[in-house]
Amino acid sequence: MSKVAVLGAGSWGTAFSMVLADGGNDVAIWARREEVAASINERRENSDYLPGLELPRSVSATHDPERALAGADVVVLAVPSQSLRTNLPMFLPYLEPDAVLVSLMKGIELGTLERMSEVIREVADVDPGRIAVVSGPNLAKEIARREPAASVVACEDESVATMLQKRCHSPAFRPYTSVDVLGCELGGAYKNVVALCVGMAVGLGFGDNTTASLITRGLAETARLAMRLGANPLTLMGLAGLGDLVATCSSPLSRNRTFGEKLGHGMTVEEVYASTRQVAEGAKSCSSIRALAEKAGIDAPIAEHVDEVVAGRMTTAEMMEAFISRDPKAEIE
Ligand SMILES: NC(=O)c1ccc[n+]([C@@H]2O[C@H](COP(=O)([O-])OP(=O)(O)OC[C@H]3O[C@@H](n4cnc5c(N)ncnc54)[C@H](O)[C@@H]3O)[C@@H](O)[C@H]2O)c1
Ligand SMILES: O=P(O)(O)OC[C@H](O)CO
Numbered sequence: 488m489s490k491v492a493v494l495g496a497g498s499w500g501t502a503f504s505m506v507l508a509d510g511g512n513d514v515a516i517w518a519r520r521e522e523v524a525a526s527i528n529e530r531r532e533n534s535d536y537l538p539g540l541e542l543p544r545s546v547s548a549t550h551d552p553e554r555a556l557a558g559a560d561v562v563v564l565a566v567p568s569q570s571l572r573t574n575l576p577m578f579l580p581y582l583e584p585d586a587v588l589v590s591l592m593k594g595i596e597l598g599t600l601e602r603m604s605e606v607i608r609e610v611a612d613v614d615p616g617r618i619a620v621v622s623g624p625n626l627a628k629e630i631a632r633r634e635p636a637a638s639v640v641a642c643e644d645e646s647v648a649t650m651l652q653k654r655c656h657s658p659a660f661r662p663y664t665s666v667d668v669l670g671c672e673l674g675g676a677y678k679n680v681v682a683l684c685v686g687m688a689v690g691l692g693f694g695d696n697t698t699a700s701l702i703t704r705g706l707a708e709t710a711r712l713a714m715r716l717g718a719n720p721l722t723l724m725g726l727a728g729l730g731d732l733v734a735t736c737s738s739p740l741s742r743n744r745t746f747g748e749k750l751g752h753g754m755t756v757e758e759v760y761a762s763t764r765q766v767a768e769g770a771k772s773c774s775s776i777r778a779l780a781e782k783a784g785i786d787a788p789i790a791e792h793v794d795e796v797v798a799g800r801m802t803t804a805e806m807m808e809a810f811i812s813r814d815p816k817a818e819i820e
Pocket of ligand 1: 495496497498499500501519520536565566567568570574591592593594625626627628764765766768
């Protein structure tokens with residue numbers, strides 16, 4: 488069997504390990520906390536992140552980066568986006584030569600405004616043809632329950648995308664290939680911000696017209712930025728764009744939507760952070776995406792207003808009023 492190292496034992500790192508195991512790979516998960524590695528090895532369960540779901544025998548876990556990476560020709564990164572830069576140097580000495588690095592992360596780095604593949608390229612100093620991204624409508628719990636889903640594997644080198652597609656194609660998981668890494672990453676990061684916004688609307692008590700309006704204008708906003716930066720607009724109409732946007736904005740399983748909903752109910756940002764251990768990437772990426780849009784000179788009202796709410800400078804109700812009272816304009820630019 489071919490070996491894959493999955494660095495990060497949270498919900499998605501663990502669920503994607505199950506996909507890889509079902510696809511015929513031997514999987515070694517690196518867990519930041521030893522007790523999580525022990526739970527996976529001894530009870531065949533990640534009781535912190537995916538309780539009650541049995542992990543295949545070909546999945547093991549370790550707290551030791553060297554053991555996780557030894558012999559792995561594919562290395563999957565699944566830590567929170569804002570921690571990637573500080574985590575990567577711990578893994579680099581143990582990477583096999585020519586290993587392919589795959590990002591599962593959906594965020595934009597604060598400060599540098601870099602996508603995760605850009606952070607990997609910079610810190611690991613590897614060719615973009617060895618960096619790939621997996622992104623799509625893939626809520627971890629549903630994937631771990633083996634409910635059918637599709638996704639996108641993107642890499643500038645199409646042959647690498649095809650190799651990865653084969654490695655993660657399983658009875659319940661259907662990956663499509665793409666060479667549009669930029670479009671997939673922006674789609675994945677932006678939908679988290681839109682899901683925060685939709686959650687806020689739901690928390691305020693608004694219904695389906697409101698959420699559908701926000702989802703649609705969120706897609707317009709995402710496509711505007713992605714196209715300005717050079718993405719293929721059709722990527723945003725695909726699984727890593729519209730697909731993920733719909734799943735995340737519609738599902739009570741989404742941490743980003745839930746985070747927004749709690750704000751809509753009147754909790755403060757600090758209270759919401761204190762209520763969960765899991766990452767809601769949009770709460771940080773709203774600021775970096777807003778800055779990226781400003782730098783690119785495009786209008787991004789959802790990112791801008793969500794950032795204002797998360798920064799505590801605006802209430803969720805004021806955000807909704809601000810959307811409706813914006814200057815009238817044509818729908819299609
Ligand atoms: N959960 C999903 O459904 C899902 C699906 C697709 C993509 N993603 C993306 O995958 C990435 C990881 O998300 P997740 O759902 O696995 O998150 P999670 O919150 O479930 O788990 C994060 C993992 O990273 C570890 N961690 C936390 N802070 C860390 C740090 N500073 N350094 C190292 N490790 C740290 C945690 O211990 C945990 O193991 C995110 O970018 C997320 O957007 C998640
Ligand atoms: O739970 P969320 O909001 O991080 O979303 C999870 C996935 O990205 C959905 O595809």
